[in-house]
Amino acid sequence: MDTTYERDLQHAARLAQDYLAHVPDMPVFPSAEALAGLSDFDEPMPTHGISAENTLDLLHRVGSPATAVTTGSRYFGFVVGGALPATVAANWIATAWDQSPSSEMNSPTGVKLESVAGSWLVDLFGLPEATGVGMTTGATMANFTGLAAARTALLSRAGWNVEEQGLYGAPEIKVVVSEEVHVTVEKALSMLGFGKHRVVRVPTDANGAMIFDELPELDALTLVCTQAGNVNTGAIDPIGEIAREAEKVGAWVHVDGAFGIWAKLLESHQHYFTGIELAHSFATDAHKWLNTPYDCGIVLCRDASVLHQAMATTAPYFRADGQNAPKDMVPEFSRRARGVEVWAALRTLGRSGVAEMIERCCAHARRFAEGLRTIGFEVLNDVMLNQVVATIGSAEELAAIRAHVEASGECWFGPTVWKGRHAIRISVSSWRTTEADVDRSLKAIEAAKRAVLG
Template identity: 55%
Template sequence: MKTMSRELLHNAYERSERYLAEVDNQRVFPSNSDLMAMNRFEEPFPEKGHDPNDILKQLDEVGSPATVASTGSRYFGFVVGGSLPVTVGANWMATAWDQVASSAVTSPVADKIEKVTSGWLLEVLDLPRESVVGYVTGATMATFTALAAARHKILKKKGWNVEEDGLFGAPEIKVIVSDEVHVTVLKALSMLGLGKSRVIEVPTDANGALDIRKVPVLDDSTIVCTQAGNVNSGAFDPIGEICNRAQAANAWVHVDGAFGLWARSASSKAYLAEGIEKADSWTADGHKWLNTPYDGGIVICRDEDALYGAMSVSAAYLKEKSGASQSYIPEFSKRARGIDVWAALKFLGRDGLDDLITSRCDLAQHFAKGLEAMGLNVLNHVVLNQIVVSWDSAEKTGALIKAVQEDGTCWFGPTVWKGHNAFRLSVSSWKITQRDIDLSLKAIENAMKEIQTQK
């Protein structure tokens, strides 16, 4: 069995290594024939088990061609980072360890590494050092966790124990968002019983930042959900000003910083997030701009008691105490996600992280200028790594998206921005170079010429 295990892992390594070596040369989105080949997975449940090496072979030969090359260098569809090689290696090691990373009892090493990583994150993001950090699946669960802490604290002040008594008859909580609020925030609100249609929406400016003049009066029953990095435009809400108002009213401010929070680590972009440290909770993703493997979300909360009060449970066999990972997140059975984040931060260091963020923003500027030079319309002020683009009409914009996707050189998808049909480009992966941008620009230009010829 040991020999088989070693042979199997070596087989998996060779296939994985080959995939990563070739991913930049494959179509960014699978071809129709590659998609059709997945029908080979449709087979009756086996009566007898199969050889494990044959299983890996099928995954590689059928599965690998049908993957989206989001870990490659010309994927611009969503805010998806590639995986730094060191984080892939650390992820493999953590998978081999197979730790239940919820406490020092279930995994001393995961507990230690995640605690160290939490301190590093607070330092590099320059957030209040008394804050506590939890590692979850992504921004949806991070937002859910942070807003659960907000709900707990607000209702506790009113004499209501929401964890014990639920929301039936509870004092009302007022939730304020912008009209550009991300769907994950609304999903988190719905899961918390706060309602995604009961929010108060505040208008945004031309670049998608919340209009501070339109924010209603705040009080101690209010949660304000702000955005650090609009998912379309990259814009930042005036979070510092909102926090000043909130502190005066004893309201809670949450920051959806899934990718934009990392701007705090870049000397040339930190100004965008000025005052963000005054908020009460923050979310970020490792699998976006930090370029760690999926999945890896981060929740940060200034008030340890509020997060502990919302997330902790009592059971004789758990012996839970404040400070354990399970005290700050919904999950007990969790993989050691913090190890991926630790590996990325240790590999990059402060200077490397600054360069990673800054260089992606510079490439986005290069991309935007190239698109404008071809006669396309860049609809946003490119302040970060996000670009919103349209052509002359909704019809031509849609045709261009379809043609580029079919070409396979690069990939991006549609969006709607301030009433305009458009497409969005996100420059997130560590692998993207200027050559990748130029190849993508050429593919877009060729598609435009072909569409114009057809007309």
């Protein structure tokens, strides 16, 4: 090994291992002192370079204490998984390779591992074997990519080539979304020229799932955006019913399954996903419930050729690498080999290990809900996945309880508004979380409640 690499990598490994060793004892949200320490980064750019050892030491000394410990066992904000050890290690190796898997010309290994991981995902989710797969930064870009494929398919059937002709004068596509549509889907729709406010919004039930009977009339120029896993409640739209209705007229059904689609692996949840394979495009994250490092999103499209048509690029310096070269399935050319850690996660866990991890998170969420009710909170959702929405007192009192828990460093969860009511949202997404972590967090919440409400 190059001695410079050896020295610097070994030093970085020691610092990273020191950080991970202290994760269980760190405050889940950084202290005011740690946050203030970030000012140490505010220095003029040096005229002459400073050693890598000094730079890495500064990074660890100042940066590590000021992290939100999202890789720990008591971080319940947003839907953030803690990276599995094997995926962190695979990420390090892939970074050392420094591969950009745009095509086999650039990275034979990266493309191969991404292809294998993609085929495993298709099998895992029970989708048709020919489904196309692409790796993106996250569900935002996975949604964008899947919806771009929808735009291409729908307009192509109407005799319009959107890649060549653009949207000026194009037939109008009717976009149908849930009234609980995630903001990243709205963002994707706006980037694709559909607009956030030119959509038909379908009412939802008490738990946030789209009401099938409220679906508008569909036709061959309709795009329906469904959701597997409401970001607040975990609710799953009646995707199979919607897809069967869409099939009658040639409408396109997209599934935003950023985290919830992983619950398809659970026997107890199969009925929620009956017919989902009839949908046309899917978006999910590996860095959520598969617990890979950030950033790692996945787009799947039942018709790989449509995804290819929407994303393909040609240049004289690229040879033809077949229909599914990674650069032709997602927006990016230059990107890291994120498929390596997806492969590592799936291989080290196996089908049963992934399912067990998902089920543990759901069980912990149910334990949270039961514990919150016991200490006086009202749980506002049907806890069907890993999401718990609860409230107590006034909005101001609830905010004070959150602040008290945050200051304790015991756990972290975020605020939300559900059906017009201020609430807290707890998302259990990490492989690390245990029943003891749930009980410890509940004690911190109870203490905060007593401090605020008496």
